[in-house]
Amino acid sequence: MAGRLEGKIAVITGAGSGMGKAMAELFSAEGANLVLADISGKQEEVAAKINAGANVRAVPVHCDVSNEADVQNMIATAEKEFGRLDILCNNAGFGGPMAALHEQTSEIWDKVHGTNIKGAWLGMKYGIISMLKTGGGSIVNTTSASGVVGWKHHSVYGAAKAGVNQLTKTAALDYSDKNIRINAIAPGTMWTGLVGASQQFAEPPADFPTLAGIPMGRWGLAKDIANAALFFASDESAYVTGTILPVDGGYSIGFSGMGAERPGMTTVNKDGS
Known part of the structure; x- marks a missing residue:
């Protein structure tokens, strides 16, 4: 049976x-060939594992998504290695420190916005240029619940992710007649290795303070986001564009305004990207 x-x-x-690693593993299992981009070097390990066990190919590339030349090279790699681009997941993100607005710095603003909103814009720009050559495709942006509702001490990050939401909607309108669909996923409180390391937890704690504000009462997992990305990437969402999909356990619809401050979470992106 063919994959999706x-x-x-x-x-x-x-x-x-x-979440990006989870997307890569799921997409490869569903039959996609991949270009895996990251600034950390860990994309090499993810690609090697996929290449060792699947009937698809994964090509790792170094990419700082805020650097235009890096993004251009990332898209050019897809064209060179595979001949075209069908799916682009703009997932890379940086949360920065959680602090009141007046305590933030211009340097933090530039890094958070460079990675999150400029990175998404550059990916969309060069991804769209490539997709226009071959008749269309699907773009999936990773945003955040912080871009949908207010989150205490997330003014800089929330503004960046709200910008990604608006980029998603307006670009969806610009290219809806070009067979390019553009959607976004808004994760809530996610459990990833980065979050676990920052909190010195080996497993998701069931009594973490933030969970009190989540109607479903549990952490989100990377696979929850990967499954949503698969839907948007596949033909199953052929009539869907411009959508911001919360994957947050009901947080954004049940938002109480309490701010959901998370003690100790000072350097790790809340959504784990």
């Missing part, structure tokens, strides 16, 4: 860990 992405070519940023 059989023969498709996908580029995934932030593919070395967390």
